[in-house]
Amino acid sequence: MQAAMKIATRAGVPHKAARGFSTSATFDLPVDFKGHLCEPPPQQAEATKEELLEYHKNMFLIRRMEIAADGEYKARNIRGFCHLYDGQEAIAQGIEAAFTREDDVITTYRCHGMALVRGSSVQAIFEELLGFRNGVSRGKGGSMHMYNKSSNFYGGAAIVGAQVPIGAGLGFSHKYRRENESDKMNVSIAMYGDGSANQGQVWEAANMAALWKLPVIFACENNEYGMGTSVNRSSYITEYYKQGNTIPGIFIDGMDVLAVREGMKFVKDYCGSGNGPMYVELKTYRYHGHSMSDPGISYRTRDEVTNVRQSRDPIELVKKRLVEAGFSTEDELKEIEKALRKEVQDALKAAKESSVPDDSELATDIYTTGKKMGDGPRLESEMPSVVRMPDITNNLHY
Amino acid sequence: MNMFMAINDAMRTALKSDDSAVLFGEDVAFGGVFRCSMGLRDEFGKNRVFNTPLCEQGIAGFGIGYASTGRTAIAEVQFADYIFPAFDQLVNEAAKMRYRSGNQFNCGGLTVRAPYGAIGHGGHYHSQSPEAYFTHTPGLKVVIPRDPIQAKGLLLSCIRDPNPCIFFEPKALYRGSVGDVPVGDYTIPLGKAEIVQPGTDVTVVGWGAQMHVLAKACDMAQSEMGISCELIDLRTIVPWDIATIVDSVKKTGRLVVSHEAPKTSGFAAEIAATISDKCFLYLEAPIQRVCGYDTPFPLVFEKCYVPDHLKNFEAIKHTVDF
Numbered sequence: 001m002q003a004a005m006k007i008a009t010r011a012g013v014p015h016k017a018a019r020g021f022s023t024s025a026t027f028d029l030p031v032d033f034k035g036h037l038c039e040p041p042p043q044q045a046e047a048t049k050e051e052l053l054e055y056h057k058n059m060f061l062i063r064r065m066e067i068a069a070d071g072e073y074k075a076r077n078i079r080g081f082c083h084l085y086d087g088q089e090a091i092a093q094g095i096e097a098a099f100t101r102e103d104d105v106i107t108t109y110r111c112h113g114m115a116l117v118r119g120s121s122v123q124a125i126f127e128e129l130l131g132f133r134n135g136v137s138r139g140k141g142g143s144m145h146m147y148n149k150s151s152n153f154y155g156g157a158a159i160v161g162a163q164v165p166i167g168a169g170l171g172f173s174h175k176y177r178r179e180n181e182s183d184k185m186n187v188s189i190a191m192y193g194d195g196s197a198n199q200g201q202v203w204e205a206a207n208m209a210a211l212w213k214l215p216v217i218f219a220c221e222n223n224e225y226g227m228g229t230s231v232n233r234s235s236y237i238t239e240y241y242k243q244g245n246t247i248p249g250i251f252i253d254g255m256d257v258l259a260v261r262e263g264m265k266f267v268k269d270y271c272g273s274g275n276g277p278m279y280v281e282l283k284t285y286r287y288h289g290h291s292m293s294d295p296g297i298s299y300r301t302r303d304e305v306t307n308v309r310q311s312r313d314p315i316e317l318v319k320k321r322l323v324e325a326g327f328s329t330e331d332e333l334k335e336i337e338k339a340l341r342k343e344v345q346d347a348l349k350a351a352k353e354s355s356v357p358d359d360s361e362l363a364t365d366i367y368t369t370g371k372k373m374g375d376g377p378r379l380e381s382e383m384p385s386v387v388r389m390p391d392i393t394n395n396l397h398y
Numbered sequence: 399m400n401m402f403m404a405i406n407d408a409m410r411t412a413l414k415s416d417d418s419a420v421l422f423g424e425d426v427a428f429g430g431v432f433r434c435s436m437g438l439r440d441e442f443g444k445n446r447v448f449n450t451p452l453c454e455q456g457i458a459g460f461g462i463g464y465a466s467t468g469r470t471a472i473a474e475v476q477f478a479d480y481i482f483p484a485f486d487q488l489v490n491e492a493a494k495m496r497y498r499s500g501n502q503f504n505c506g507g508l509t510v511r512a513p514y515g516a517i518g519h520g521g522h523y524h525s526q527s528p529e530a531y532f533t534h535t536p537g538l539k540v541v542i543p544r545d546p547i548q549a550k551g552l553l554l555s556c557i558r559d560p561n562p563c564i565f566f567e568p569k570a571l572y573r574g575s576v577g578d579v580p581v582g583d584y585t586i587p588l589g590k591a592e593i594v595q596p597g598t599d600v601t602v603v604g605w606g607a608q609m610h611v612l613a614k615a616c617d618m619a620q621s622e623m624g625i626s627c628e629l630i631d632l633r634t635i636v637p638w639d640i641a642t643i644v645d646s647v648k649k650t651g652r653l654v655v656s657h658e659a660p661k662t663s664g665f666a667a668e669i670a671a672t673i674s675d676k677c678f679l680y681l682e683a684p685i686q687r688v689c690g691y692d693t694p695f696p697l698v699f700e701k702c703y704v705p706d707h708l709k710n711f712e713a714i715k716h717t718v719d720f
Contacts, residue, residue, distance in 0.1 A: 159490050162490060165455065165487065166460075166463035169460040170464070176418075176420065176464075200455070201459060205460070207453070208450065208453075211451070366537050368560050370559075378500075
């Protein structure tokens with residue numbers, strides 16, 4: 001793996017590309033794609049300076065955001081369950097770079113990173129983590145349930161695997177809306193972890209998607225451990241991109257944002273052209289434990305984590321490319337990172353200024369009358385008599 | 399028109415009036431085991447009316463996904479007994495999507511239809527009444543019709559309601575229950591009970607197929623004992639019409655609630671608890687629950703298991719004699 005991390009020498013010879021005045025370079029992708037019943041995409045990617053800086057920025061923001069969330073959880077400011085995404089940043093960013101916002105994304109409870117790349121601000125994510133009123137889900141979702149209607153981000157699902165058949169339904173919606181058989185479709189991506197890969201409903205959804213040729217991507221983020229159980233202990237088939245049986249699949253290095261982007265472009269093209277679904281395995285690693293109650297070193301060694309950080313870190317890879325292509329210097333990147341650290345700290349500070357939603361919100365958004373409220377997606381709540389709100393003005397005990 | 403034709407008519411009306419509406423489930427393209435979707439594939443095409451594999455969890459999730467794009471999904475689960483693999487999707491995803499997304503997403507366009515209840519020889523897994531499980535889940539609406547006229551109006555309401563609905567169809571009435579169903583487009587409001595027969599002595603509450611059993615018990619009480627029963631069809635099990643039942647019990651002072659599902663934690667328990675809270679000083683007798691026994695739904699003992707008109711008559715009599 002370490003040898004594979006060597007950045008292609010070609011990266012050091014950037015050339016002017018056709019796109020405007022931006023400088024672009026071609027990079028070899030160090031870890032091979034693997035195809036299952038399909039020819040994988042080429043082992044090369046072109047990227048501009050702006051693109052790489054954008055990827056670096058978002059991935060670094062996710063990293064710092066998760067580290068800050070870790071601290072806030074331990075300080076008991078964030079309650080509930082909290083699953084951190086650091087280590088896996090390249091996947092969210094790579095998918096976002098390959099997709100448009102007309103494509104649907106639905107993911108697991110480990111959703112902070114995806115929320116950020118789909119357009120939510122660091123501050124709004126912190127507010128959601130804190131349960132505050134201006135959070136991405138208005139404080140009512142929490143860590144596991146971040147959504148963004150405007151970018152078709154269908155959120156994080158807490159039940160392992162439950163998001164996958166929903167993703168199939170999203171894909172069906174694309175197909176149903178298509179006007180001509182030959183039209184290219186937008187796609188839906190149903191993301192799940194290696195821990196969910198053996199949920200029966202993943203297969204139920206894949207079967208339907210294949211049967212009806214739905215533009216659905218079944219994307220397994222393989223971070224090697226389903227909670228505390230390693231893939232070898234949980235899965236008979238550990239090559240998750242082959243789990244679709246006769247459904248084609250590809251293996252992508254989930255630690256390389258350009259590999260994820262190129263791989264996902266390829267998959268999006270295949271699925272969006274009406275060929276049916278595809279399985280994708282994104283090999284990655286989570287630096288933190290499964291959740292905040294898991295220190296993350298009882299089932300793996302500190303050395304293992306350190307080794308991944310040193311040899312496969314997704315952010316370091318982007319920085320290395322920026323430097324070796326001559327797009328940035330290490331000093332410049334240091335300055336950028338300094339500013340981004342401050343941005344995260346400022347966002348956290350600003351988030352903490354806010355407060356929890358009104359008590360009345362306990363019982364809103366359960367049932368609706370269907371009437372629109374203002375310009376947003378929100379619908380007017382209906383309070384049926386069976387929802388008995390405590391009347392704290394009269395009686396504290398009910 | 400009998401009940402399966404009324405349901406067919408409701409779905410035809412829904413598919414006609416809403417281009418986004420699709421109907422799917424096991425064998426629905428061929429009409430479904432109870433013929434409810436007969437002819438709809440021919441009329442609306444295979445893209446809108448289609449068979450699914452036998453995978454209820456997947457069917458429910460698929461429907462939730464489609465509905466969460468703002469469209470209308472009508473999913474059929476072949477028997478209510480088979481809804482349990484889909485329980486997680488309905489309870490954890492459908493019911494909570496609006497709440498946990500801060501009202502950004504919802505699957506209000508989803509309606510799940512499933513035939514429920516005793517049919518004489520259905521046995522353990524083709525006879526159950528699982529409504530109570532879903533009433534424990536805020537965010538879902540649970541609706542059960544008693545006849546074809548109700549079935550059409552309530553099903554159309556469910557399909558068009560902006561909240562996810564579960565519509566249990568009394569399979570015993572598919573063919574047997576006949577009525578003059580209006581041919582046009584009409585809906586019956588959800589969350590509203592109906593006083594089927596006004597009375598003064600005992601309030602009798604039920605839903606679905608049990609309404610016919612109760613009507614017989616009420617007739618018997620009238621003819622044999624001169625007891626005047628007020629018979630109420632709850633229609634929407636959740637959110638249920640507390641006010642109508644409360645008003646009636648305030649008048650009669652007595653309440654009998656009946657359902658086929660087992661007694662323990664059945665929905666009658668919820669009604670009894672609420673009414674004893676709201677009408678305590680009006681009650682002349684303990685509230686009676688006439689339900690299935692706390693056993694699996696039996697095959698050979700079905701006649702013994704079901705809360706028939708005689709058991710209900712006994713309960714009505716008991717409240718008056720108390």
